[in-house]
Amino acid sequence: MEINEDDKASSIANGITPFISLNRPLLTKEKYNQYADYNVHSSPSLPIWRRTLLIFISCIRSLIPLNTSEYNTSENVTSDKLISQSRDEKLSNRDKCQHIMHHFGRCMFNIFPFLRTLYTYKxxxxxxxxxxxxxxxxxxxxxxxxxxxxxxxxxxxxxxxxxxxxxxxxxxxxxxxxxxxxxxxxxxxxxxxxxxxxxxxxxxxxxxxxxxxxxxxxxxxxxxxxxxxxxxxxxxxxxxxxxxxxxxxxxxxxxxxxxxxxxxxxxxxxxxxxxxxxxxxxxxxxxxxxxxxxxxxxxxxxxxxxxxxxxxxxxxxxxxxxxxxxxxxxxxxxxxxxxxxxxxxxxxxxxxxxxxxxxxxxxxxxxxxxxxxxxxxxxxxxxxxxxxxxxxxxxxxxxxxxxxxxxxxxxxxxxxxxxxxxxxxxxxxxxxxxxxxxxxxxxxxxxxxxxxxxxxxxxxxxxxxxxxxxxxxxxxxxxxxxxxxxxxxxxxxxxxxxxxxxxxxxxxxxxxxxxxxxxxxxxxxxxxxxxxxxxxxxxxxxxxxxxxALSVILRTQWPKLRTLGQTPNTEIYQDCKQYNNCTQYDQIKIIRYEGNLYYVCAEHFREAVYQQTGVNPVDIYARVNKYLNKIKAIEKSLCNYNLPETTDVESIQSVANLNTVNKGNRNLSDQDTLPDKSPNGHSELYKGQNLPESTSKKKNPLHHFLRKKPLTLEEKVKLEVKKKKITEKLRLVNQSLTFKFLIIDCSCWTFIDIVGADELKQVS
Known part of the structure; x- marks a missing residue:
């Protein structure tokens, strides 16, 4: 719908103000790009919903402008412009038809390949x-x-x-x-x-x-x-x-x-x-x-x-x-x-x-x-x-x-x-x-x-x-x-x-x-x-x-693991077994695992790393705990040697009598059967000694001491020598940990699953 200039003038003269003016131009590609503020040769900078909103607002403004100065200053649609516009419409329709036919032909060629064969047949x-x-x-x-x-x-x-x-x-x-x-x-x-x-x-x-x-x-x-x-x-x-x-x-x-x-x-x-x-x-x-x-x-x-x-x-x-x-x-x-x-x-x-x-x-x-x-x-x-x-x-x-x-x-x-x-x-x-x-x-x-x-x-x-x-x-x-x-x-x-x-x-x-x-x-x-x-x-x-499938799984279950060393005067790291001139550092181990790390080969990965580095944390932890437990046992035994020694005959006899009382009141015939001498042969034990009843009911304070005899000097020396040997073994275990850094080359990996990730954590 279009309002002519004569109609506008007559309406204004009669005091009637037109509210809107309807111009319906074609939404050509150029208009689309202009409305969307979009450059064809560059990637869009705005999200899709923003560009859509801009297009909608611009179309509304161009099609239905309000009665402002924009209406009064709008250009007149001349006959030449209408002719060129209709020509653009025809060209646009022709392009659309060609585009549709092109895609239809491609679709038919894809579905029926014989059409392409006949089209290009010599x-x-x-x-x-x-x-x-x-x-x-x-x-x-x-x-x-x-x-x-x-x-x-x-x-x-x-x-x-x-x-x-x-x-x-x-x-x-x-x-x-x-x-x-x-x-x-x-x-x-x-x-x-x-x-x-x-x-x-x-x-x-x-x-x-x-x-x-x-x-x-x-x-x-x-x-x-x-x-x-x-x-x-x-x-x-x-x-x-x-x-x-x-x-x-x-x-x-x-x-x-x-x-x-x-x-x-x-x-x-x-x-x-x-x-x-x-x-x-x-x-x-x-x-x-x-x-x-x-x-x-x-x-x-x-x-x-x-x-x-x-x-x-x-x-x-x-x-x-x-x-x-x-x-x-x-x-x-x-x-x-x-x-x-x-x-x-x-x-x-x-x-x-x-x-x-x-x-x-x-x-x-x-x-x-x-x-x-x-x-x-x-x-x-x-x-x-x-x-x-x-x-x-x-x-x-x-x-x-x-x-x-x-x-x-x-x-x-x-x-x-x-x-x-x-x-x-x-x-x-x-x-x-x-x-x-x-x-x-x-x-x-x-x-x-x-x-x-x-x-x-x-x-x-x-x-x-x-x-x-x-x-x-x-x-x-x-x-x-x-x-x-x-x-x-x-x-x-x-x-x-x-x-x-x-x-x-x-x-x-x-x-x-x-x-x-x-x-x-x-x-x-x-x-x-x-x-x-x-x-x-x-x-x-x-x-x-x-x-x-099993052959593939088994082959990936045991991939090769190589220890890398630096080639002299370069930044290239190669297999030390294949290249003798490679340099290895004492505190650094570089390992390349030539396979993927997933649940099938995760255990092999851990064991191979332990073997190549010569360090098995589980084994070392078990050995250290074993040695420490032995040292604690030796120190505990040495404590018996440090207790005060009892050489008094009467003390030993009293201890023996206490043990006798703790066993209950015995008859005299039973007491007669007691040995005449102590186990050490120092003196006779008192027979038939009447002790207070309260004393017989008390717990023997030297019961633990009597169960473990005090160490002799010779036994003490042996334990100390054994302790030194175990301490030396601990020192050797500590010295075996020669490196401080472990570098794993993951360039051969294409994927890793959660089991492989857990094994990687254990290694690290």
Whole structure:
């Protein structure tokens, strides 16, 4: 609202005084700074509430000025000023829109990293490489997906689902450019162990019920359907756990998985996977064991039934393993010198074995196991039955931790190699969303694979765009080629798995490196490996983490303590044991404790300081008290020598008679039995002396004197010599305290707790 000058003049002429004048200019940034008395280029000197109050008062004064001289002298708003003001408003609105769009774009780039990838994507230099790498990895997905589905005790088609859907979702949310998402040996093994345990409990419940199969639900009777339901529920649980960890920014928990523990666990898992495939290579039909001691029980069953091995299956497995091993160890390195595109030998083996199995009818004539029906197309999505995981949330947590630890480790390796950054928390969210959404499409938990990721890099893959072409190939296989894999021999897929485990077994070489470097690291590796192999995968992981933590605690429990001395002509203090030219001062001790001072190592700190200084206050206090008590006892004994000696015979006789009276009135016969002489043999005692009754009732004043005989001169000399020796020992103890000042170098400390503070007080 605005009052014109003509209206003002007419109002004043009519005697009407306007009370206020309303001018509503825009609160621009310059006005804001002017009102707040705030310099943009310097830090604010006033607190927030003061600046807010100044802004409010200044705005009120400018918008609603009182009828004072300020009103009469206010400037007129010209048309040029209105035009410039409207122009500033338009510019201000445009800046606001640009600011909002800028932050919106940054937010979208952070949530969906693929937008940044596409925004900066170089078609000419990257597209062809991503196409080649994508199809190459897609070809690997087919045999590995079906093979690792067998490890997870699921039909092969679900391995293809797990290779397709998680990789597709990860493309939109992942920050790593070079990892391949899908099936992986460790996660597949964990899934298989979990499903075996579930089926075992279901069979046990069925036996406990003792009813016919018609009275049991279809989920209990249809074991394959039950496995699929639990696998999808496990995938959903794993995804939710990973997503929550990402939201809570718990990506740093992966750091607690030490390299020795991870290496030992990986080799132990490789032994489990190898053992699970031996029976397929031999053509034996053996039950799967669940729980602890799985590997020993499996090998016992294998050797008991070794005579029933299927010879055609064994021969076919040997041929496949030989071809794969020879190609990957001898031929592939030479081929890679001439071409970056590797030959898909795994897929070639699957195709050739399928053709041989089909035309020779290996299943019908020689009883060679085949994978069976592979459904065509993609099944309809289904909501996972989350209620199944109520009692198995621990399995979901362990699987989630292992899957994300392996994946993030691979992501960091390739990010370091190709000089880009990954966000651990975003990776957690990406894997969580991938597993959660994929679980609706009948998948089991997915993770990154080292072998496929290495092939992706060697084939020239640049970005996650390559995963789109891998998914395209998998769609073609699922929709058109899947049923053709009906006659694929199971032993062929097991051979692919066994050869792929070579890289995991080679990590056993790390034990030698750890042994040379640190005994603690080698013990962590060995204990984790043994627990994983002989107990189970879950116990191996749990005990591995515990052993790793204990190794850190034990190493920090006994840190080194060094005595420092001054280097001549400098102000540098160094370890006196390492540098012989260091100078130490008699009255000053400088000690450096190379570790944190907390409750675990507090006692060691105190004892180490006492040992280095050679002064133990507790020991010295005990020794001094011991010597002082001995001196007091000697002085007390010497007091007996200073008492007046009694040599009078009559006095001694009177004392003896007093003792006799104190014992009570005796008969004369009793008195006759008294000795004729005193103990010293000086004279006879008086017999039958009648003493007053009051005297007999009095306490003997020399009772204490008679109980402790007076010292002889020889005994006195011995006590004085002993006293001098003890006094000399006290003097030596006093001389042992050579220093007066104790300086503790705390530069190595990062924290100290209350127990450490108490120990520090005791030392000081």
């Amino acid at each position: 078609v000419k230099s990257c597209l062809f490489s991503d196409i080649i790498a994508g199809f190459t990895v897609g070809i690997m997905h087919v045999p590995q997906g079906m093979a690792y589905a067998l490890v997870a005790t699921l039909p092969p088609v679900y391995g293809l689902y797990t290779s397709f859907f998680p990789a597709l979702v990860y493309f939109f949310l992942g920050t790593s450019r070079h990892i391949s998402i899908g099936t992986m040996a460790v996660v597949s093994l964990l899934t298989g162990d979990f499903l075996d345990r579930v089926i075992l409990e279901a069979n046990f419940n069925e036996k406990q019920l003792g009813v016919n199969s018609t009275n049991i639900t279809s989920q209990i009777m249809d074991k394959e359907k039950l496995r699929i339901d639990y696998a999808t529920a496990l995938a959903f649980t794993v995804g939710v756990i990973q997503f929550i960890m990402g939201l809570l920014r718990l990506g740093g928990l992966i750091r607690y998985f030490s390299v020795p523990m991870t290496s030992g666990f990986t080799v132990g898992v490789a032994v489990h996977v190898f053992t699970s495939q031996v029976k397929n290579v031999l053509g034996l039909k053996l039950p799967r064991f669940a729980g602890v001691f799985t590997i020993p029980l499996t090998y016992v069953a294998i050797f008991r039934n070794i005579q029933y091995a299927n010879i055609p299956t064994l021969l076919l497995s040997g041929v496949c393993i030989t071809i794969l091993a020879v190609y990957k160890d001898w031929i592939s390195p030479k081929v890679m010198k001439f071409s970056k595109i590797p030959i898909p030998v795994d897929l070639i083996i699957v195709i050739l074995s399928t053709i041989v199995s089909y035309f020779l009818d290996l299943n019908g004539k020689y009883n060679v196991a085949i994978i069976g029906k592979v459904s065509k197309g993609i099944e309809h999505p289904k909501i996972p039955n989350i209620s199944l995981m109520g009692a198995y949330i621990g399995d979901g947590f362990i699987t989630a931790i292992i899957a994300i630890s392996v994946s993030i480790s691979l992501s960091r390796i390739f990010a370091t190699r190709f000089h880009y950054k990954i966000n651990t928390n975003k990776e957690l969210i990406a894997f969580g969303v991938s597993n959660t959404i994929s679980s609706f499409f009948h998948t089991f938990p997915a993770s990154a694979s080292l072998s496929r990721s290495a092939v992706l890099v060697s084939a020239g893959g640049r970005t996650q765009v390559s995963s789109l072409f891998s998914c395209l190939l998998l769609v073609l296989v699922l929709c058109f080629i899947g049923p053709l894999f009906y006659t694929v021999p199971t032993c062929c897929l097991s051979a692919i798995i066994l050869v792929a485990l070579k890289g995991m077994f080679l990590e056993a070489k790390d034990f030698i490196t750890f042994w040379k470097f640190s005994l603690w690291d080698s013990l962590v590796w060995l204990l984790t490996f043994l627990c994983t192999v002989f107990l189970s995968v879950n116990y191996g992981l749990l005990l591995g983490v515990i052993v790793s």
